[in-house]
Every structure is written in structure tokens, then in C-alpha cells.
Amino acid sequence: MSTAIASMNRDAGMAAAEDSPDAAVRFAGVSKRFGGVVALHEISFSIRRGEFMTLLGPSGCGKTTILNLIAGFFSPDGGEIRVDGELVNDVPTYKRQVGMMFQNYALFPHMSVAANICYGLKARHLPKSEIDRRLRDVLSLVRLVGYEERRPRELSGGQQQRVALARALVINPKVLLLDEPFSALDKNLRASMQVELREIQRKLGVTTVFVTHDQGEALSLSDRLAVISEGRIRQLGTPEETYRQPSDRFVASFVGDTNVLRARIERIDATCAIVALGAARIRVAAASLRHLAVSAAVDLFVRPEQLRLAESNEPCASNGTIVAQVYQGGHVDIYLECADSAAGRVLARLSGPQAMTPRSIGAPVGLSLNTDEAIAFEAA
Amino acid sequence: MPRSSLQRLLRFGGTLTVLAVLGFLLLPAFVVVLAAFNASALPSFPPQAWSLRWFAKAIAYQDFREGLRNGLIVTSLSSAIALAVGATFAFALDHYRFRFKSVIEGVLLSPLFVPHFTIGLGFLILAAQVGLVSTYALVIVCHVVLILPFVLRSVYVSLRNLDRRLELAAASLGAAPRRVLMTITLPLLLPGLVSGWLFAAILSFNEFTASLFVTTQHTQTLPVVMYNYVREYADPSMAALSVIYIFAVAGLLTAANVWLGLDRILNVDGNR
Numbered sequence: 001m002s003t004a005i006a007s008m009n010r011d012a013g014m015a016a017a018e019d020s021p022d023a024a025v026r027f028a029g030v031s032k033r034f035g036g037v038v039a040l041h042e043i044s045f046s047i048r049r050g051e052f053m054t055l056l057g058p059s060g061c062g063k064t065t066i067l068n069l070i071a072g073f074f075s076p077d078g079g080e081i082r083v084d085g086e087l088v089n090d091v092p093t094y095k096r097q098v099g100m101m102f103q104n105y106a107l108f109p110h111m112s113v114a115a116n117i118c119y120g121l122k123a124r125h126l127p128k129s130e131i132d133r134r135l136r137d138v139l140s141l142v143r144l145v146g147y148e149e150r151r152p153r154e155l156s157g158g159q160q161q162r163v164a165l166a167r168a169l170v171i172n173p174k175v176l177l178l179d180e181p182f183s184a185l186d187k188n189l190r191a192s193m194q195v196e197l198r199e200i201q202r203k204l205g206v207t208t209v210f211v212t213h214d215q216g217e218a219l220s221l222s223d224r225l226a227v228i229s230e231g232r233i234r235q236l237g238t239p240e241e242t243y244r245q246p247s248d249r250f251v252a253s254f255v256g257d258t259n260v261l262r263a264r265i266e267r268i269d270a271t272c273a274i275v276a277l278g279a280a281r282i283r284v285a286a287a288s289l290r291h292l293a294v295s296a297a298v299d300l301f302v303r304p305e306q307l308r309l310a311e312s313n314e315p316c317a318s319n320g321t322i323v324a325q326v327y328q329g330g331h332v333d334i335y336l337e338c339a340d341s342a343a344g345r346v347l348a349r350l351s352g353p354q355a356m357t358p359r360s361i362g363a364p365v366g367l368s369l370n371t372d373e374a375i376a377f378e379a380a
Numbered sequence: 381m382p383r384s385s386l387q388r389l390l391r392f393g394g395t396l397t398v399l400a401v402l403g404f405l406l407l408p409a410f411v412v413v414l415a416a417f418n419a420s421a422l423p424s425f426p427p428q429a430w431s432l433r434w435f436a437k438a439i440a441y442q443d444f445r446e447g448l449r450n451g452l453i454v455t456s457l458s459s460a461i462a463l464a465v466g467a468t469f470a471f472a473l474d475h476y477r478f479r480f481k482s483v484i485e486g487v488l489l490s491p492l493f494v495p496h497f498t499i500g501l502g503f504l505i506l507a508a509q510v511g512l513v514s515t516y517a518l519v520i521v522c523h524v525v526l527i528l529p530f531v532l533r534s535v536y537v538s539l540r541n542l543d544r545r546l547e548l549a550a551a552s553l554g555a556a557p558r559r560v561l562m563t564i565t566l567p568l569l570l571p572g573l574v575s576g577w578l579f580a581a582i583l584s585f586n587e588f589t590a591s592l593f594v595t596t597q598h599t600q601t602l603p604v605v606m607y608n609y610v611r612e613y614a615d616p617s618m619a620a621l622s623v624i625y626i627f628a629v630a631g632l633l634t635a636a637n638v639w640l641g642l643d644r645i646l647n648v649d650g651n652r
Contacts, residue, residue, distance in 0.1 A: 071552055093551040094560075106549040110567050119563075120553030171553060 023082070024049045024207040025070060025175055030079035032065055039065045041231045042079060047175075050205040052198070056218040056255070057228035063211045066228075067177050070209060072096050084174050094123075099168030099206075100177040104184065105160045107152035113163050114148040120171040138166045141200060158189050165197065169204065176201070178210040182217065194221060215255050219243060227251045243303075245285070249377050252301045257349075259307065260342040261318065262379065263300040265292055275300055275376050277340065279315035280369050284376040297379040299342060304333070304349035306371045309359075316366030320346055322359055331355055336365065342380070409626060416619035434620035441617065447605030451585055453516060454601055458523035459531075459581040465524065466531030466580075467573060474539040489529045499525060500593030507594065514596040522594045526587060527580040534579065538572025578636055582629060 023046035032040040040062045047053045055063035069076055070083070072093035081088050088096055108116050114135060121131045139145045142162040152160055161181060168176055181197075182190045198221055201208050212218055218225045219239040226236040227250070235247040246252035253260070263277040273286045277300055289298060310316035320336030323345070331351040338346040348367065359365075418424065419431035438444055469488055473481065491499060503522045507513045542565065550560045566573075588603040595604050606618055 071548070073548055073551075093548070094554050094556050096552075097554065098552055100549060100552040102545050102549060104543070104545065106543065106545040108546060108550070108564060119550065119555070123550075123554040123556075123559055167549075167553065177552075 022049055023047060024051070024084060025209070026080075026082040026085075027066070027069075028080040028082075030069065030076045030081055032062075032069065032074075032076050039231055040069075040076075043231070043233050044079075045226060045233055045236055047207060047209060049207055052201055052208045052210065052221060052223045054210045054212060054218040054222035054225040055228055056212060056215060056225050058254070059213055061228045062231040063213075063228050064179060065231075067100075067179055067209060067211050070175060071098050071100050071177055097171060097173055098175045098177055099171055099173030101161075101164045101168050101179065101181050103180045105152075105164040105181075107160060107163055107167075109152055111151075112148065113144065113150050113152070113155070116152065116163055117167045117170055119167065124171070134170050138170045141169070141203075142166045157185050158193060161185065161193060165200070169200070169206065173206065176206045176208045178208065180212055181210075182212075182214075197221075219256065225255075227255060229254070246301070246375060248288075249299070249301075249380070252375055252377070257304050257347060259302045259304065259346045261300045261302055261338075261340045261346070262342060263298055263340075263376065265289065265294050265296050265298060268292065268294060273376070275374075277369075278317040278319075280317035281372070282369065282374050282376075283372055284374055288375070288377050292378060298376040299379050301375045301377070302369065304347040305331075305351070306369055306374065307346065307348040308350060308354055308368050308370055309334070309348065310366030310368040312366075314366065314368060316368050318346075318367045320365060320367060322361055322363050322365060324361065325359060334359070336367070338367070409622075412619045412622045413626075415616045416623045418616060421615045434616040435624070437615070438617040438620040438624070441609075443605050443609065444602070444617075444621065447600055447602040450516075450519075450595075450599055451601040451603075454519050454523055454599075455581050455584040457516075458520045458527065458584045459577055461520070462524045462527045462531045462580050462584075463573065463577045466528050466576065467535045470532050470535035470539055474536060488532055491526050492529050496526060496587070496589035497593065500590030503590070504593045514598055516599055518594050519591065519599050519601070522590055523584045523587060526590060527583045530583060531576040531580045534576030535569070535572050538569050541572075542568055574636065578632070582632075 026046040028044050029042045030040060030044070031038070031042045043062075043066070055066055057063045068074060069081055072088065072091060075089055083096065083098070108119065111119070117138060118131050118135055121134060126134075135148075136145075139148070142165055144159065144162050144166065147155070147159065147163075152163065155163065164181070178197075182193060185193060194217065210218075210221065219242075222239055224236060224238055225242060227234045227242060229250050235242050235251045237245075242251055242255045246255060252258055261277055263275045263282070265273055266276045266281065267274040268286055268289065271286055273284050273289050273292075275282045275284055275298055282300065284298075284300070289296075292298065318338055318340040320338035320341075322334060323337050324335040326333040326335075331349050332355040334348045334350060336346045336348065337344065340346075346367065414427065416434055417430050417432070418427040419429035419433065420427065469484075473485060500522060503518060503525075504513070507515075507518045512518050546564055546568070547560050550564045551557075555563065585601075586603060587601070588607065591601050591604050592607070595601060600608070602621075606621065610618055
């Protein structure tokens, strides 16, 4: 019976991973339970060679479980995990050649920077000259030349992170695993470390799996991202796809800021529907509105930058009252009270000339859409 | 200014109390040191003349020499065994979940609440049954039981403080389990192991109550010899012995502090 299930899983996995026979990492129907709690429900996906893949989701969604399964810290309860085509379900961590960077960096406190970085090379019994050469190369790559003899506790957060990165990269890993590596850094340092990490990753072309709950980080860094919730992959695609064409309500609200506005279907055919919101007519894909008829209520998902304040003589999509405005430098975030919003509030992100105009709190304003395309789901 | 004078009074009173408590703690040691260097056999304050004759006498006394030898044999073996057993149990308790775990924990820690004389008496009765009364083995086994909880606790605390992710990181870098143990786990546990062993050794060397039951003329440890001595004679050799002991242990702890750091020995900083 177990073989039957295994072959079933394999079929499901093959179907999902068909598009990339050259996958660096492939999950086929992988499931994992902890006690009675299901952490992963038979998930299947594959990561291309050299790709920067982000696993994005709220805490407890299973994203770190996926990372730990790739690292081999525990084995799956079902399904197959392949790294470079090799089945690794029962391969112990130390034989997998994966580089892992931990949230707290997990630097060895009793060893110098050099000893930390060379740890994996010494475990492989490489000759001394080779170890020295690789140490020199990776130190200059992460800009830590001169810090060889320091102890981890004598380094700043950013430097510790570079040591952790160097230590993971120096073993030429088949996959680089990053577990929320930026969460301990302050905002400015985080941004520069992100740029640096991505630059290094591109230069080396190392396949990278990055776990985060920060959707901004996920959008800006990834080649592709997998949005995960409750042990399932909700959507896997490029940052633009997940932002512009979210596959469901969860993805739409988790990736990027969004407003949910109540609207009605005016026309609908097999591929496309026209939704009415006040005076505005918005075209949405019909795939997410199957079984709905004309005049059915839908929730229209509108990004803050798709909204603008209407001119005085213009017919508008909705009306609201300004309750707060937050100056953000390049743009202004305006929060409005709005009866059409499911949450009662709407966020409009204004840039350009509209951002310059001063407005008073409590002023009634009309809202217009910058776009005639958006996403809608059946009203909740 | 009633308020400020009250504050001054409180500060003065507080300082006085602290000094009094410290003085009270050090008083016995002070009295003994004074008696050890006193030329007279009778306690007198302040001493009329100073002398090292009691040190000479203590060192020369045959029973003390044998007691010291016995004590060192018992202490070194019992602390080593307790370290091995305690570390193994601490490792198992920390790494694995199993049935009756809390029961085992309770049994291992039971010497903390079973009186020493009960344990001593128990071992004496047992030894009499199997004919092991006058052996080192009896004393050593008894000491192992008494000091095991301290070793166990010390190692267990440092295991808890050990970040598991360090071991995972080492494994991900290609280190096989044995290598992880030798290069990561053990070096980071070393302060805990050393402190556990150190406290166990000091406790074993000092142990009197249970030792009184399980030692004989051939196996009696230093505290038992001292007790027997004081029952027959009343001269300050005992005081001299105490001074030697205090300086020996202080020297040992200082050395440990220099090599490993006392904060780490006492598990204050948690190895991070």
C-alpha cells in the first residue's frame, strides 16, 4: 500500500515539475507531520538551477519546514525530495552539501572567523593550500579581509552575517538555504545587505532558497516566490505574477498592500468580467469568479497605487473621508474612511503632482482608479 | 532636614548590616586561621606568639597522611565516575524523550533530599550483606551517589544552554555526527563538565556524614580522620589542616577561573 501511495505521489510530483527537468531541488508530494499537526500537505514544486527562490508566508505556515527538509534536519513522512536529481530522503545532512545560513547565524562562538569559515573545508579534509586559497577568496567576496582572527562576538550584526554567508558559500553548496537572515538587522543595514547578498548570489550563480515572512523582501529579491499558507503552496510565480495576478484572496492580501472594495458584476463571459464600482468599470479575469452571475457581489482587490483622488467634476468610483496622511518622501499614503471598503478603511498611495497637494484631515474626497484592470474574488 | 538624615542613617545601617553579614560568614574561617598560627595549644585572643608548629605536626601525623591519600583516591575516582554517569544521563535526558523521564530525573536527584546518613547507613547494610565493608569500592560508590545530582545538574544546564543550531550548522557544513560532537558539542560543554567535576570533587573530598558510616580504619577519608582526631586530642593541628585545605581549594578554583572563566564555570553567561 505504501508503494502505491509513493507512486501516486511521484506521478503528482512529475506533473508539477514537468517544466524543469533540470531542477536543482524538486519536491514531489512531500508531506510532514509533527505529532498530530500537519506541517506540509503533499507539496510539489521545483527550483531551477541558479534560481533565487523565496518561500513567503506567515509564521507557522511551513516554509521553514521546507528549508529544514532540504537541509536534511529531518526526513519527510511522504513524497520525494531530490537535490540535483538525486533522491535525498534518507541522505543525512552532512552528506548533502547544502549551505545553510541561520536566523541567528549560528556562528561557532569558540572559533575565530577563519576557523568558522574553514570548518566545512576541514570536515572535507581538503589540503591546506586549497583551504587557504578558498578562505582568501571568500573573505574578499564578503569583504571581511583582516577579520580572520576575530571571535564572532567581537563583530557587528552585519559582519556576523557575512561570516555566516561566507561559511555557507565556501563549501560550494548545491543549494544555499537562508532562514530569515535579515530579521536581526536594522532597516538601513538590512537594505544594503540584501543588495550585497543578491549581488554575490548572482555572481556565483548558486541556487538559493530564501525563507521570509516579509513580503517586501520577497518581492524585491526573488526570481520566483512561493506563497505558503497552512502547509500548502498557494501560488508560485515571479514577484510580478504574484503581485499582479494573485491566485486567491490569501495571496492577494499577503503579497503587497491591498484594499478590498465591494463591487458588483456587470457583465461576465468565459474569460472576462466587467465589475462596477461606483462610476468606474473594471475588467477582471473571470477565472476567479466562476459560477457567479451578473449583479453578484464581488470583492475587488485594488492596490494602493492604483487609487487616486478624483477631480471635483469627475464621476468617481467611491467616496471617503481623509483620516490620516503619512508623508513617505517619494509618495504620500492617505488613509480614508470608505463605506465601500470591506475593512472600512482604504489606503491610497499618491505620487507625482497629487502627492504635492496639501489636504486637510476630515475632508470628503472622491476616489478614482488609475487602472481599468484589477483582481476580484467572490465576496467573502 | 529629617529626610536626608534618615537616608544617611539607612545608608549607614545598610553598610553596617552588609559588613556584619560578611564578617559573620568569614568569622569561623578567621578564628580557625588565628588558632592555626597561634604558638599556644590553648586558644587565646590575641595570640601571644606566632608559630608554624601545628602545620608541621599536622603534616607529620600519620593518620592525616593516610586520610589525605584515601580522600584523594576516593575523590578522584568517585568524581570521575559521577562525571561519566552524570554526563551520560544529562545527555539522554536532554536529547531524548522517553517514558518515565520525570521519574528517572527524580531518582537521579533524590540524594538532594534523602539525608546523607540514610544513604551511608543503607550502603553499610548492603556492604555487610555482600562482604564489601572495608573496601574503597564501597566508599566510592557511596560518594558517586551523593555527588551525582550536582554533576547531572551542571551538565544538564550547559546542555540546555547549548544552541542546537550550532550542531545543525556543523552538520550542514559536512561534519559527521562524531566530528560535530568532538569539535562543537564537547568544546562548548567543557566549562559545564569541568564545573560539574570540580564541585563533585570538592563535595566528595569534604563529605563526612555518609563517609562516617561507610569507611573503616583502612579507608577513612580526611574528614573522618579529623573527626576521630578531635575526639581524642584538642590541639590546633586541625586548624592548621583547615588553613591548608582552604588555600588548596581556593587555588584550584582560581586556576579554573583563569583557564575557563568563573562566569562560565557557574553557568552565568550561558556560553553564548
